[in-house]
Amino acid sequence: MRVLIVEDHRELAETVATGLRQDGMAVDLALDGREALDMATVHDYDVIVLDRDLPVVHGDEVCRALVNDGGRARLLMLTASTTLEDRVEGLGLGADDYLAKPFAFAELIARVRALARRSQPAVPPVLTHRDLTLDSTQRVATRAGRRLNLTPKELAVLELLLAARGGVVSAEQLLERAWDQAADPFTNTVKVTVSRLRRKLGEPPVIETVPHAGYRI
Secondary structure, eight states, X not given: OEEXXXXXXXXXXXXXXXXXXXXXXXXXXXXXXXXXXXXXXXXXXXXXXXXXXXXXXXXXXXHHHHHHHTOSOEEEEEXXXXXXXXXXXXXXXXXXXXXXXXXXXHHHHHHHHHHHHHTSSOOOSEEEXXXXXXETTTTEEXXXXXXXXXXXXXXXXXXXXXXXXXXXXXXXXXXXXXSOTTSOTTSSHHHHHHHHHHHHXXXXXXXXXXXXXXXXX
């Protein structure tokens, strides 16, 4: 899952990003509205967490532009205001959800994950393939009842492969969905992560390499 955090207070933005990354998400940051619009044209985000009071381009205008563009990203608007009128106005702009500051981080994660499920074809929270199970909410994977010790990035890759339901997922798609803008597209980071994941999943192997196409389960 790839998320864009749009927040002009850098410390808060980096704190939120760190927490979401620890929960297995790929997270990019934008510190003003113009930067957010530019990044949204380059990357295919699942969720955009958008502060309403932004410099350069106001959050309301960013929200309108993203909605009018017709992208699949779901919008979670943040604001310091807690009035009913502001919540209604924010949703009226096209935001999918609205969260007032200060917020409980656990609630933010839950709302981001709920919105992400709405940004794509319905995927159950528990994904299975034979004796392999991934609980995407609890971020726990098991095989034959044995809990697997997977890193957040390995869990993200496994979730994307299981969600494809036998379809092929290219290395480029994995890089776009599971890594953030800091990832070097010319490295073999996807290949290395898939290789580690294969070893941890054990025998018999479940991840197949499709030559010149990608990977599938």
